[in-house]
């Protein structure tokens with residue numbers, strides 16, 4: 329027995345040492361932690377339980393102490409983060425560059441399966457040279473096994489991906505299939521084909537950072553949702569996100585102690601400028617309504633004309649979607665349509681009620697938008713809201729024009745409760761555009777066309793650009809004092825907490841993509 333225990337101890341130590349001291353140092357020199365250091369930082373102290381410790385691809389080595397790839401380049405298991413169970417895999421760059429072979433993939437698949445069976449989130453820390461070249465199609469098949477599970481467990485358990493090193497080629501598709509992607513500045517990048525291949529094929533010269541670094545993906549492509557300048561900050565952000573979401577699709581998000589907003593709600597009456605051509609920061613409104621004035625923004629850098637993120641109302645998590653009037657007047661375009669729809673669908677999968685704040689002049693006009701498929705992309709928002717069955721409350725702050733009024737979760741598209749501020753203007757289009765079309769002849773024939781136009785715009789505003797026509801039909805449930813917004817949201821969401829909605833049975837819909 330003594331011998332066997334010593335052998336066990338030696339095998340364990342070899343595995344825990346990963347690629348060894350030199351590789352560990354090399355990792356530190358790049359400003360990166362090792363896989364085990366990352367898990368130690370992330371998980372509640374002493375909570376991590378490792379699985380597949382002695383997994384071995386090469387069976388010849390299975391009983392010897394000469395282990396070429398300890399742990400097969402990935403550390404897998406489960407533990408808790410702030411008391412909540414979570415399954416994790418962390419690729420170990422010190423072992424064969426964290427490259428993915430058959431056994432590496434099977435370890436990841438095992439935690440994905442366990443996470444789904446037990447209804448807990450799964451988190452992947454990615455730091456890998458990609459498919460292990462020596463394993464050829466065995467490695468490719470391993471990726472397929474992971475992608476398949478990422479897909480069938482989508483909407484069952486939250487899946488989070490953190491990119492902490494290279495993530496290239498087809499390997500990017502596992503993070504891309506998950507719910508949220510986090511990146512770390514200076515050390516992480518994602519691309520399908522790297523700079524060398526691009527130069528050979530198209531002649532374009534670009535650095536890995538420019539091509540697939542955090543800025544490229546949080547600002548330009550929208551592939552990643554969050555970026556941080558250190559691994560520690562990134563992992564802290566992961567913890568914060570987890571605090572808002574439930575462990576699976578059958579449970580509600582955890583409730584926290586309710587807190588009054590820190591910012592003064594009295595200021596809500598002055599935040600929206602009377603001049604409808606002027607912008608303002610909608611986050612100033614969000615923070616005057618939410619618990620503790622907290623707002624955990626998602627996709628902050630991407631499509632900034634829309635704002636999405638998590639907050640709490642009376643201690644309960646809500647997903648907030650808003651137009652951002654200070655960027656492109658808050659118009660909807662291709663990218664903001666994708667951003668909003670994806671967020672709405674996440675909230676709907678995981679029982680997170682939706683609060684939508686509307687100030688939208690319409691869809692962005694432009695040839696590039698039309699040719700880029702604004703029709704197809706814009707349809708996603710309509711589809712996502714109409715498909716959502718979680719409680720939904722919409723507040724129209726100012727403009728709600730045309731198709732964009734419908735898209736931003738009007739009652740007709742599925743909002744359970746629709747409220748409006750007295751400043752709301754719900755109409756087919758803005759006053760200037762409307763009189764140009766409807767009163768063109770009168771304006772042309774008037775003695776003083778400018779004056780006539782101004783008079784007609786004023787008439788239009790009084791007659792159509794207000795919330796009371798929609799309210800008269802019941803499409804707006806109430807017109808409220810802006811200072812009552814928090815209270816009204818809390819009361820209505822409380823009323824909707826037991827909401828049940830049945831839809832016709834089908835395999836799945838055919839969302840425009």
Ligand code: HXC
Pocket residue numbers: 423424425426427456457458459460461462468471472494496497498499
């Ligand atoms: C096997 C690999 C590997 C790989 C790295 N290593 N990538 N081994 N398969 N894919 C090994 C190296 O040989 C080296 O081993 C150790 O990991 C560290 O790598 P270095 O090159 O020394 O590190 P660094 O200089 O930091 O460069 C990291 C790197 C580079 C940029 C990731 O290693 C690299 O370009 N690797 C290949 C990337 C790639 O083309 N992968 C395939 C992508 S396609 P030693 O023994 O020397 O320490 C793909 C398809 C997926 O993944 C398809 C899914 C459908």
